[in-house]
Amino acid sequence: MNAASSAGRRGEFEALYERHARAVWAVAFARWLDAETARDVMQETFLRLWREWESGVAIQNPRAWLLRVARNLAEDTAKSSFRRNGTAPAEHFNGVCSPSPSPMEQLELAERNARVRSVLEELPAGDRDILTLKYAMDFDADAIGEMLGIQVSAVHMRLSRARQRMADRLTDHEGGP
Amino acid sequence: MASSPLLPDADRAFAEFFRGQVPNPWPACPVPASAKPVPASEGAWGSRFALAASVALLLGLGFAFTGGLASNAKMPAGGNLANGATADGKGLLKQADPMKDFPMMP
Numbered sequence: 586m587n588a589a590s591s592a593g594r595r596g597e598f599e600a601l602y603e604r605h606a607r608a609v610w611a612v613a614f615a616r617w618l619d620a621e622t623a624r625d626v627m628q629e630t631f632l633r634l635w636r637e638w639e640s641g642v643a644i645q646n647p648r649a650w651l652l653r654v655a656r657n658l659a660e661d662t663a664k665s666s667f668r669r670n671g672t673a674p675a676e677h678f679n680g681v682c683s684p685s686p687s688p689m690e691q692l693e694l695a696e697r698n699a700r701v702r703s704v705l706e707e708l709p710a711g712d713r714d715i716l717t718l719k720y721a722m723d724f725d726a727d728a729i730g731e732m733l734g735i736q737v738s739a740v741h742m743r744l745s746r747a748r749q750r751m752a753d754r755l756t757d758h759e760g761g762p
Numbered sequence: 763m764a765s766s767p768l769l770p771d772a773d774r775a776f777a778e779f780f781r782g783q784v785p786n787p788w789p790a791c792p793v794p795a796s797a798k799p800v801p802a803s804e805g806a807w808g809s810r811f812a813l814a815a816s817v818a819l820l821l822g823l824g825f826a827f828t829g830g831l832a833s834n835a836k837m838p839a840g841g842n843l844a845n846g847a848t849a850d851g852k853g854l855l856k857q858a859d860p861m862k863d864f865p866m867m868p
Contacts, residue, residue, distance in 0.1 A: 602791040610785075620783045628792045635794040694778070701779040721780035752772035 594638055602631055605648050607722045608732050609655045614721065615713040616659035618702055626662060630655045652732060704754040712747035719744055 606627060613626035630651055637644060644650045705713055718724045718732065726740040733740070 598794075599791045606788070606791075614783065618783075620785060624785055624789055628789065631792050632794055639794075694782075697775055698779045698782065701775055716776065717780060720776045721784050748772065748776075751776065755772055755775065 594635075598631070598635060598638075601634070601647050601651070605651050606631070608648070608718070608724070609651050611717045611722050611724075612652055612655045612714065613659040615710065615717040616656070617662070618705055618713070622662060623659075626655055626658045629658055648732070649734075700755060700758050701751075704751055704758065707754060708747065708750060711743065712750060715740070715743050716747050716751065 609630050610623050610627045613630075614620065614623035617623060617626075633654055634644070634647065634651060637650075705716070708716075714733065715729060718729045724732070726737045726744070729744075730737045730740045735743070
């Protein structure tokens with residue numbers, strides 16, 4: 586790669602990052618429910634894209650490629666983590682990222698988030714995908730449909746069912762949401 | 763979408779949970795090692811600067827060292843214990859005779 590084409594590639598790479606990084610993060614987060622791991626998977630996914638380019642591989646559909654690689658990496662990470670830690674979740678799984686003005690509110694928010702997390706862990710992967718894309722990234726149904734390769738009507742249906750399943754399970758947990 | 767009295771609360775809980783997880787600020791685009799821009803002159807300037815600093819340090823130390831010797835050479839005559847001494851030691855012995863100005867005892 587000469588200097589000019591490298592600069593061009595770099596610009597293209599950054600544009601792809603701007604366009605698809607959130608979806609890649611969401612896919613990894615849906616698998617792990619851990620923001621740090623999702624960020625690591627996201628960055629590794631993009632670095633692999635760059636290495637593919639460097640090795641001369643032409644990627645026809647970068648978004649599909651990125652999402653597939655992110656899913657695979659997240660899965661591999663999950664397996665290797667399971668080998669290391671068994672079923673114990675990472676220590677920061679229940680960490681609260683949002684600012685909290687008082688210890689009591691922080692505690693309530695942490696408990697509520699822990700309930701949501703434990704319910705999410707019980708849901709099928711497809712539900713977690715669609716809920717993450719909707720609630721974390723606020724993608725609309727068209728965008729979610731493109732990312733998941735499904736019709737918009739199917740997005741609405743899946744999202745509705747996933748929300749209902751989440752809500753039902755939250756009521757089963759002590760206190761509800 | 764299915765309607766449920768719980769959903770507004772659940773929606774709020776979901777949104778609170780998910781949005782609390784999204785990195786803020788969003789991480790910058792990763793920079794592949796081979797894509798880091800290295801200006802052609804950057805390496806040359808770096809080595810030139812290192813060379814110049816080394817030469818300056820060498821010259822400075824040399825100057826300080828030789829300057830110190832020169833200042834020693836300019837020491838007043840009285841301050842030099844070996845003033846007038848020669849390699850054979852005669853001058854040294856001559857000067858070092860502290861009794862020469864005293865009368866000899868019979």
